[in-house]
Amino acid sequence: MNINWPADLVRPGDLVVVAQGVGEPTPLLNQLLAACPRDVEIFVGLSHSDALTGSAPQRPLVSFGAMGPLGKLAATGHAEVIPCNFDDLPRLLPLRARSNLVLLMQVSPADSQGCHGLGMAMDYTYELISQARTVVAEVNAAMPTTSAPTLPASTFDAVIHTSRPLPIVHTPAVDEDHHGIARHILPLIPDGGTIQLGIGAVPSAIGKALTARRGLRVRSTLAGDWLLDLHRAGSLCEEPGSVIISEAAGSEELYEHIATSTAWVRPVAEVIGPAAAASIPRLFAVNSALQVDLTGQVNAEEIDSRYLGATGGQAEFLRAAQRSPGGASIVALAATANGGRTSRIVRQLQPPTVTTPRTSIDFVATEFGVIDLRGRTLRERAEAMIAIAAPQHRSSLHEQNGHQR
Numbered sequence: 001m002n003i004n005w006p007a008d009l010v011r012p013g014d015l016v017v018v019a020q021g022v023g024e025p026t027p028l029l030n031q032l033l034a035a036c037p038r039d040v041e042i043f044v045g046l047s048h049s050d051a052l053t054g055s056a057p058q059r060p061l062v063s064f065g066a067m068g069p070l071g072k073l074a075a076t077g078h079a080e081v082i083p084c085n086f087d088d089l090p091r092l093l094p095l096r097a098r099s100n101l102v103l104l105m106q107v108s109p110a111d112s113q114g115c116h117g118l119g120m121a122m123d124y125t126y127e128l129i130s131q132a133r134t135v136v137a138e139v140n141a142a143m144p145t146t147s148a149p150t151l152p153a154s155t156f157d158a159v160i161h162t163s164r165p166l167p168i169v170h171t172p173a174v175d176e177d178h179h180g181i182a183r184h185i186l187p188l189i190p191d192g193g194t195i196q197l198g199i200g201a202v203p204s205a206i207g208k209a210l211t212a213r214r215g216l217r218v219r220s221t222l223a224g225d226w227l228l229d230l231h232r233a234g235s236l237c238e239e240p241g242s243v244i245i246s247e248a249a250g251s252e253e254l255y256e257h258i259a260t261s262t263a264w265v266r267p268v269a270e271v272i273g274p275a276a277a278a279s280i281p282r283l284f285a286v287n288s289a290l291q292v293d294l295t296g297q298v299n300a301e302e303i304d305s306r307y308l309g310a311t312g313g314q315a316e317f318l319r320a321a322q323r324s325p326g327g328a329s330i331v332a333l334a335a336t337a338n339g340g341r342t343s344r345i346v347r348q349l350q351p352p353t354v355t356t357p358r359t360s361i362d363f364v365a366t367e368f369g370v371i372d373l374r375g376r377t378l379r380e381r382a383e384a385m386i387a388i389a390a391p392q393h394r395s396s397l398h399e400q401n402g403h404q405r
């Protein structure tokens with residue numbers, strides 16, 4: 001089924017906000033790219049499809065980061081980045097759209113009450129419904145019903161019906177450096193702790209390492225196949241509400257687990273909003289970085305003036321973990337890039353992009369060790385950071401920092 005975009009739903013000057021990740025309504029996005037007015041602006045967060053990089057006509061495109069296919073588009077000037085925290089999008093996007101906000105969502109088939117579930121992904125679109133002029137949905141017969149909130153059919157101004165599998169998001173190759181990072185982090189997280197991870201090689205390695213733990217809880221806006229690893233190993237607390245996520249991205253088996261287990265799929269505000277964060281004991285938030293400087297400042301966004309990442313929810317999770325009784329904030333990264341030629345532990349961030357301030361960092365881990373920055377002076381922090389840099393870069397870091405070896 002096709003929708004007459006220009007005449008019926010989308011008008012010149014609109015901001016069309018597209019649900020992200022596994023929840024992306026890709027058929028709707030493809031139709032939009034092919035048919036809508038050229039001055040319609042499109043907001044897409046995290047995408048797992050090639051809809052934006054295909055042969056469709058270019059449209060003004062914005063995002064909160066440059067992950068996946070958005071990385072190439074940002075590098076070539078075809079996408080612009082709004083620097084913001086993930087949970088702040090429901091506030092910021094209406095300010096950009098004013099009264100011209102259109103939402104594209106993906107939902108599961110209607111239940112016996114005529115309501116459609118949000119399936120595997122709860123993002124900014126759910127919280128924007130009340131402020132949108134138009135809401136369009138892809139009703140995907142293959143979208144599993146989960147514990148996510150449901151929406152009455154009257155929510156949608158138009159729908160299309162599809163039946164297509166959810167995208168499989170493969171974990172990048174995990175090497176010995178990633179396992180080394182995970183081994184250093186494992187002693188920090190006790191049995192019964194609450195963990196936050198993302199997706200990628202380092203979270204996958206940490207998840208496998210944490211199969212040694214028992215009674216773990218999960219509070220994460222994004223979960224990958226590491227959640228399945230922990231479940232299979234018997235490492236998770238199985239009480240309802242012990243696993244709370246906003247989105248899953250991984251294998252078919254992961255999606256089936258989310259649909260059939262006691263895991264809760266909830267809006268971002270319920271996962272890491274101020275009220276929710278204050279009630280999470282022993283929260284261990286583990287986030288990645290592109291660079292960390294010698295004082296502990298984190299850059300997770302830009303390298304060599306090229307935007308590669310996102311602010312995302314890093315700052316909120318790391319600060320929440322610090323405030324959590326018995327919890328801690330952890331930054332995990334490989335010590336080098338470019339085959340070991342470039343240190344990711346640096347004297348100063350280049351460019352000077354601070355995603356998370358040094359005041360929000362408790363521990364930093366590389367494959368060469370883990371350091372505790374809590375209560376340390378700037379001089380002590382620099383010495384500790386150099387100790388977990390790659391050996392071939394330590395002398396240079398000492399010299400840059402004005403210390404004798």
